[in-house]
């Protein structure tokens with residue numbers, strides 16, 4: 001483990017671009033970097049390799065950082081193999097709107113999205129099944145897990161092994177519990193009921209990439225719970241609702257946002273139950289939030 005600083009050139013570049021700054025960080029968790037080792041054993045990063053992919057979001061509003069209501073892009077983590085969206089069937093109750101928002105974040109960042117329904121031991125009447133089937137029908141890998149009885153945990157572990165993984169989900173859904181079960185050495189704190197909200201940018205809560213073995217990692221991003229996808233244009237949102245694609249390409253207008261434009265094949269598919277109203281409502285809700293986004 002080397003404690004590294006950044007070579008001055010990065011900071012200078014960053015300073016120069018300040019008034020058209022898009023990103024809030026130079027090197028971020030998951031980055032592959034090259035560095036020189038100083039005599040005292042610390043390092044100086046001189047190269048940041050191109051990112052294969054990265055998860056980003058609109059940075060929380062901080063004083064002085066934005067003008068005219070514009071928002072910066074905050075890169076949360078880079079070079080991610082698996083983006084696990086963790087939900088629970090109860091405690092907290094399943095919320096499909098949250099899942100759909102996370103899917104948009106994952107898809108727009110070109111990540112491999114896997115959906116976990118945890119705490120299925122609490123789902124006596126199999127109420128979650130129809131949701132699981134919906135996401136499977138869209139093409140997502142879905143696992144129904146439980147730390148009580150270790151349901152599907154071997155499979156979860158296999159999916160994670162040899163990869164760089166990120167577990168994303170609301171507080172209390174069981175992210176830390178699942179990780180501790182499959183990789184006990186991580187020894188993460190569980191059941192914290194602090195209810196702390198998003199910590200914003202400039203706090204000491206740092207994201208870390210935890211090493212499980214030579215080539216298995218888990219990125220932990222404490223303090224970042226919300227992810228408001230960054231830089232999506234209205235007419236592009238439908239690309240991240242994968243089952244819409246089949247219909248959206250036939251809409252009358254190629255700028256169709258599938259809201260109330262005439263000749264919209266997506267709204268027609270919703271009426272014909274080819275697209276579920278639940279997914280369509282999620283879509284409309286996210287579409288509303290895109291209004292105030294940065295125009296590039």
Ligand code: GDP
Pocket residue numbers: 118119120121122145146147148169170171172173174175176177178189190191192
């Ligand atoms: P995190 O905030 O997503 O990391 O959630 P935690 O791992 O801290 O878990 C929150 C609570 O849910 C803890 O009290 C866990 O014991 C509990 N929990 C986690 N997984 C399961 C599960 O599969 N079934 C049940 N019944 N409880 C679980």
Ligand code: ZN
Pocket residue numbers: 248251252256257258259261263264265266267
């Ligand atoms: Zn349309």
